[in-house]
Amino acid sequence: xxxxxxxxxxxxxxxxxxxxxxxxxxxxxxxxxxxxxxxxxxxxxxxxxxxxxxxxxxxxxxxxxxxxxxxxxxxxxxxxxxxxxxxxxxxxxxxxxxxxxxxxxxxxxxxxxxxxxxxxxxxxxxxxxxxxxxxxxxxxxxxxxxxxxxxxxxxxxxxxxxxxxxxxxxxxxxxxxxxxxxxxxxxxxxxxxxxxxxxxxxxxxxxxxxxxxxxxxxxxxxxxxxxxxxxxxxxxxxxxxxxxxxxxxxxxxxxxxxxxxxxxxxxxxxxxxxxxxxxxxxxxxxxxxxxxxxxxxxxxxxxxxxxxxxxxxxxxxxxxxxxxxxxxxxxxxxxxxxxxxxxxxxxxxxxxxxxxxxx
Numbered sequence: 128x129x130x131x132x133x134x135x136x137x138x139x140x141x142x143x144x145x146x147x148x149x150x151x152x153x154x155x156x157x158x159x160x161x162x163x164x165x166x167x168x169x170x171x172x173x174x175x176x177x178x179x180x181x182x183x184x185x186x187x188x189x190x191x192x193x194x195x196x197x198x199x200x201x202x203x204x205x206x207x208x209x210x211x212x213x214x215x216x217x218x219x220x221x222x223x224x225x226x227x228x229x230x231x232x233x234x235x236x237x238x239x240x241x242x243x244x245x246x247x248x249x250x251x252x253x254x255x256x257x258x259x260x261x262x263x264x265x266x267x268x269x270x271x272x273x274x275x276x277x278x279x280x281x282x283x284x285x286x287x288x289x290x291x292x293x294x295x296x297x298x299x300x301x302x303x304x305x306x307x308x309x310x311x312x313x314x315x316x317x318x319x320x321x322x323x324x325x326x327x328x329x330x331x332x333x334x335x336x337x338x339x340x341x342x343x344x345x346x347x348x349x350x351x352x353x354x355x356x357x358x359x360x361x362x363x364x365x366x367x368x369x370x371x372x373x374x375x376x377x378x379x380x381x382x383x384x385x386x387x388x389x390x391x392x393x394x395x396x397x398x399x400x401x402x403x404x405x406x407x408x409x410x411x412x413x414x415x416x417x418x419x420x421x422x423x424x425x426x427x428x429x430x431x432x433x434x435x436x437x438x439x440x441x442x443x444x445x446x447x448x449x450x451x452x453x454x455x456x457x458x459x460x461x462x463x464x465x466x467x468x469x470x471x472x473x474x475x476x477x478x479x480x481x482x483x484x485x486x
Contacts, residue, residue, distance in 0.1 A: 128152065128253040131234055140250065141236040144229065148277040150206040152253045153229060153237075154199040155428045155458070156246055160436065162238040163208045164191035167227045169219060190215040191236075192225055197432075201278070201462070204231075243443045245456045253277075260353075261314060261323050262369070265337055266330040266361030270306075272313040273366055274323070277383040279463035280370070282363055284313040307340045314348060324353040326375060328365045367464055383460075390425055390457055391465035394476050403482035407472035409441075411485070416448050420479045423455040427466055427474035431458065442475075 128149045132141040144150055157163060168187045192210035199206050206229040212221045229235050239246075260275045271285040288306050291299045314325065325348070327334050334355055342349040356374045358365040369375050370388045397405035406415050415421050424446060431442060446456045459466045469476060 128250065130250065130254060135242055138240065138242070139236055139238045140242070141234055142250065143234050144206075144231055146231070147201070147204045149253055150199060150204065150229065150231070151201070151276070151278040151460075151462075152249060153206055153235075154197060155432055156249060157194060157197050157208060157237060158239070158432070158439065159194055159196070160240070161194045162191050162213055163194055163210070163227055163229075164189065164214065164236040164238070165227050165229060165233065166190075167225070169225060171218065186218075188216050188219060190219060190225070190227070191238075192227055195224075201281075241443075243446065244450060245446055245458060248456075249458070258321070259323050260375070261317050261325045261351075262328065262366050262375070263310065263314060263325060263337075264328040264358065264361050264363070264365035264369070265310060265334055266365070267333055269362040270310050270313075271362040271366060272310065272317065273363070274317055275384055278460045279384055279466075280366060282366075283317060285362055287362075303336075304340075307337055308344075310337065311341065311345060311348070315345070318348055318351065322351060325351045326353055326369075327355045328358045328369050328374075329355075330357070330359065330361055330365075370464065384463055384465075387457065387459045388463065388465040390423070390478075391459065391468050393478065394425065394472075395468060397478070403484055404479040405476065406479065406483065407476040409445075409473065409475050412475055412477045413445060415477050415479060415483055416445055416452070418483065419452050420481055420483055421449050421452065421454050421477045422480045423457060423478040424449045425457045425459060425469065425476045425478070427461050427469045428458050429461045429466075429470070430474040 129143040129145060130140065131143060144153060166187060166189050168185050170185045190212055191214040192208060193213045194208055194210045196209040208227045208229060209224065212219065212223055212225045215221055262273045262275065264271045267290040269285065269287045271282055273280050273282040286309065290302050290306065293299060317323065327338055329337070338352060338355055341352065356369060358368045360368055371392060373389060375385055394405055406412055412424065426442065431439060434442065449456055459469050461467060461470060
């Protein structure tokens with residue numbers, strides 16, 4: 128993300144999204160009631176006497192909408208802002224519905240009545256490039272190749288296969304070699320773009336055998352292997368297991384999804400041990416904040432994005448109070464397993480400085 132201009136006295140920030148992760152951040156930054164300005168196209172009916180009936184001409188112009196709804200399609204990499212036109216050239220009517228598509232490498236201006244600290248922090252962090260990791264999870268029945276995104280894990284390929292048993296060593300070797308070639312081809316489709324670090328996960332010896340195959344067949348790709356770890360499952364299940372267990376932390380301690388997963392696992396661990404240094408639910412969390420007990424407040428992104436104005440204002444006040452008490456605020460993506468777990472707790476939880484015993 129590139130910040131082109133920021134004037135909080137006039138309540139606006141002008142930015143340029145440069146990656147799909149940036150579109151995800153904007154999806155969580157733009158709220159209902161905000162104003163969004165960008166170049167957009169709109170079909171205008173022609174009033175010319177020689178024009179065809181109901182013909183329309185599509186023109187491009189700089190316009191703004193007052194946001195009513197925002198939609199993000201992670202598969203198409205598309206962010207669409209729906210609302211009523213609040214500013215446009217004279218030949219475009221205001222007060223009518225319009226959709227602005229926010230595109231990569233194109234400037235967009237966001238106007239808010241106020242800019243909470245957690246949103247400003249999110250935008251600031253998004254300006255710092257975070258290199259993703261390629262994760263390969265493999266066993267003798269399936270493999271998955273995925274890429275870390277700031278919103279979660281994006282599984283690019285997942286396939287199942289059955290390698291013959293040891294009673295037919297020649298066929299087993301042939302099928303295994305073809306299997307490894309398919310995995311390598313899937314890795315190459317991602318690795319050639321950014322030369323991202325690679326983590327190989329797997330069951331038993333197959334992960335090491337694949338690493339050996341990789342070093343012989345593609346030495347350049349092999350140099351990007353940052354770690355090889357054991358898990359109990361192949362495929363996507365192995366990747367989720369690695370996230371929960373923390374085995375990916377050594378490879379990258381700064382990836383957003385790993386940080387969020389670690390926080391959620393700490394919440395679940397304390398709940399499992401019935402410790403009194405964790406609470407969930409907005410009423411209990413608010414009570415703990417009022418007592419100065421909250422070390423970290425953890426909120427699901429969808430709770431902020433889809434709350435009505437009064438509820439969102441309340442959440443903003445709670446986060447502000449935690450920060451004033453030298454605590455931390457974590458907004459967790461609901462696009463990965465950790466965020467789903469947080470939603471099952473009502474979307475809000477708190478890690479405490481000292482125990483609070485409930486009656």
